[in-house]
Amino acid sequence: MTPLPRWADVVLLPLLNVVLAFLVGGLIVLAVGQNPLQAVGIMLYGAFGYGSGFGYTLYYTTDFIFAGLAVSLAYHAGLFNIGPEGQAYVGGLGVILIGLALNGTHWAIVFPLMIICGGAFGALWAFVPGYLQAKRGSHVVITTILFNFIATSMMGFLISRVLKPAGVNSDESAPLEAITRVPQLRTFIELFKNSPVNLTFFLAIIALVFIYWLIWRTKFGYAVRALGQNPVAANYAGISNQKMIMIVMAMSGVLAAMVAVNNVGGVQGRLILNFVNGAGFVGIAVAFMGRGHPVGVGLSALLFGILYQGGQELAFQMPGITREMIVTIQALVILFTGAMGDMLRAPLARVLTRSSSPTGAK
Amino acid sequence: MESYLVDITLILDSTVRLAVPLILACLAGLYSERAGIVDIGLEGKLLAGAFAAAAMAAVSGSAWLGLLAGIGAALLFSGIHGLASINFKGNQTISGVALNFLAAGLTTFLGQSWFKRGGYTPQLAGDQRFNPITLPFANELREVPILGQIYYELISGHNIITYFAFIAVPVTAWVLFRTRFGLRLRAVGENPKAIDTAGISVTRLRYQALIITAVLVGIGGAYLSIAQSAGFNNNMSAGRGYIALAALIFAKWRPGPALLVCLMFGFLDAVQFRIQGQVFPIIGEVPVQAIQALPYILTVILLAGFIGRAVAPKASGIPYTKER
Numbered sequence: 001m002t003p004l005p006r007w008a009d010v011v012l013l014p015l016l017n018v019v020l021a022f023l024v025g026g027l028i029v030l031a032v033g034q035n036p037l038q039a040v041g042i043m044l045y046g047a048f049g050y051g052s053g054f055g056y057t058l059y060y061t062t063d064f065i066f067a068g069l070a071v072s073l074a075y076h077a078g079l080f081n082i083g084p085e086g087q088a089y090v091g092g093l094g095v096i097l098i099g100l101a102l103n104g105t106h107w108a109i110v111f112p113l114m115i116i117c118g119g120a121f122g123a124l125w126a127f128v129p130g131y132l133q134a135k136r137g138s139h140v141v142i143t144t145i146l147f148n149f150i151a152t153s154m155m156g157f158l159i160s161r162v163l164k165p166a167g168v169n170s171d172e173s174a175p176l177e178a179i180t181r182v183p184q185l186r187t188f189i190e191l192f193k194n195s196p197v198n199l200t201f202f203l204a205i206i207a208l209v210f211i212y213w214l215i216w217r218t219k220f221g222y223a224v225r226a227l228g229q230n231p232v233a234a235n236y237a238g239i240s241n242q243k244m245i246m247i248v249m250a251m252s253g254v255l256a257a258m259v260a261v262n263n264v265g266g267v268q269g270r271l272i273l274n275f276v277n278g279a280g281f282v283g284i285a286v287a288f289m290g291r292g293h294p295v296g297v298g299l300s301a302l303l304f305g306i307l308y309q310g311g312q313e314l315a316f317q318m319p320g321i322t323r324e325m326i327v328t329i330q331a332l333v334i335l336f337t338g339a340m341g342d343m344l345r346a347p348l349a350r351v352l353t354r355s356s357s358p359t360g361a362k
Numbered sequence: 363m364e365s366y367l368v369d370i371t372l373i374l375d376s377t378v379r380l381a382v383p384l385i386l387a388c389l390a391g392l393y394s395e396r397a398g399i400v401d402i403g404l405e406g407k408l409l410a411g412a413f414a415a416a417a418m419a420a421v422s423g424s425a426w427l428g429l430l431a432g433i434g435a436a437l438l439f440s441g442i443h444g445l446a447s448i449n450f451k452g453n454q455t456i457s458g459v460a461l462n463f464l465a466a467g468l469t470t471f472l473g474q475s476w477f478k479r480g481g482y483t484p485q486l487a488g489d490q491r492f493n494p495i496t497l498p499f500a501n502e503l504r505e506v507p508i509l510g511q512i513y514y515e516l517i518s519g520h521n522i523i524t525y526f527a528f529i530a531v532p533v534t535a536w537v538l539f540r541t542r543f544g545l546r547l548r549a550v551g552e553n554p555k556a557i558d559t560a561g562i563s564v565t566r567l568r569y570q571a572l573i574i575t576a577v578l579v580g581i582g583g584a585y586l587s588i589a590q591s592a593g594f595n596n597n598m599s600a601g602r603g604y605i606a607l608a609a610l611i612f613a614k615w616r617p618g619p620a621l622l623v624c625l626m627f628g629f630l631d632a633v634q635f636r637i638q639g640q641v642f643p644i645i646g647e648v649p650v651q652a653i654q655a656l657p658y659i660l661t662v663i664l665l666a667g668f669i670g671r672a673v674a675p676k677a678s679g680i681p682y683t684k685e686r
Contacts, residue, residue, distance in 0.1 A: 028468070028471075032471075032472065032475040032476075033475075034475075080453075080455055080456070082459065132662070132665065132666045136665075136666040137667065138665035138666050138667070139665075141402070141455050142607070142608075142611070142661075142665060143662055145402075145604055145607075146604075146608065146658040146659075146661055146662050147658075147662070149601060149604065149655065149658045150655045150658050150659060150662070153651035153652070153654045153655035153658075154651065154655065156651050157649050157651035157652070161649065281463065284459060285463075288456065320474075320475055321471070321475075322470060322471055322474045322475075322481075324466070324467045324468075324470035324471040324474070326467070327463055327466055327467030327470075327471075328463075328464060328467030328468050328471055329467075330463050330467065331460050331461070331462075331463035331464035331465075331466075331467055331468075332460075332464070334456060334460035334463060335442070335446065335457065335461075335464070338452075338456035338457075338459075338460065339446040339447070339450075339453055339454075339456040339457035339460055340445070340446050340450050340452050340457075341452065342450060342451075342452065343450045343452075
């Protein structure tokens, strides 16, 4: 089989897969008697049409960039981390603990500490599956799934029994004072009205650049990619696979935990049950759609940000379509860009070779 | 003494009820993983099966048609999984994850579009459900101390899917270890090349395994919505597919132990409601969350090799490519 030209491999094929996912999604919407084009219009309006909608889009995008990068980084090392959901949840514990300890302190001091402390908790939650794969031979896919469930139980216990202040009815921690919370952009830019997008958004942009630099411009990144593409060769090249697996998983956990900085530190200002709300899982779709490249991850995170915010709007305007349609789209994206990513490769190669060599070399 | 006995029988009774979907999903996973196909998507198939069964039962009024629809939905999902992992040689884990989201999204979306009840299907009653079956003489023997009680509470009075699940265990063991098909199935999961060399189609065998998987897990899904409950509600599988997967690993991919592990996990589920708020000697109050997390924690410990070693079928997760 002739290999695809680089531009087709990097741009065209992924794009076709995404288009396919959305086409199938559109057909499903059509099948229940709704107009998919009208739905797209409403979603775009909801995502960009007014200030607070746009702010919400960026807020969701922030979450998805971090979760997408977490999955991508691990995937470059050949590790499928399904656990950003749990890692972000546990990261929230680190964020709230440091926040409450320094409650009342100015955010400029607390924000970096939230990143460090939340990151450390997320790192720990991802490191353990990494350690178990490196040293004990259990697969991260299964362990990270199990750790998501363990995180749910553990955090449920801690929030409802330990962190909940006396006299509060709902299961949540004590709140952070306004000065300690990560400031929301609406305090500087009026456009964002009452949307929750906050400074963490810029942290996400920095993370995108950093991960690009880390993976493609450093020795460490080379080792990560070597491990992912051929662990045996990496080992011969003097890379300690065991050490790399543990480090990469821990770093993946740090990235996932930034979702907690965004939500606990910047939006809720307290630790609530299930605040991650699926963002960690969206990261899987974002990573596959973006092919693990920061540019791709950024764009797909934005697309999912649009879908999530636009989906809210949709639920108001077209009662026949619920927000769960977004989860369906997410599933189709994972299916077509991840699991069946090579489905169109052979036909595409045939079409391209035929058009580039009209003399008919087959 | 008497009340303790009643208590224990009741806990065991709900153990059985809670273990049934686990047993069916676990056996389902057993077939596909023994054939070399990793099935993270059990959760999604369980959910899709539950939804399709409840939707069909509500529309048609027949539990049996509901059951068929549940199996049909699971077959559809298995078909996608097969297409991705057998034909296109894609990543089976990713495909499974995708199917889980697909089920979560589609069931709620279609449920709302079709029934407009916030993701619930209409309440089912009478023939729309599988109702408890009273075994012969259960009522007469009820007065007999201990044995009669156990017969009445624990063995009699379940629905037909429950009995099917318990029969499916020895049948699976027989199929897997005593028939030619079972031998081939195990071989294709360990060494597909050998099967191919013997002139048997790897693709065909793996699809057969996926079909059995779908039938079993589809029945498990139907159990959730039209036997155990009277209708579908959002995300009603609630992680049972993952627990079944954990049970499968715990049982080291063997049917007999799978039954025991599923019963154990069902038991943990059953006692969880009972111990809420109770104070025990020495250990004090056990948080519900600790019991909820226990199956997962145990599986992690097992996978880490601290209590025996769980070794998956050798070729599981690897698409088979014929040499040319």
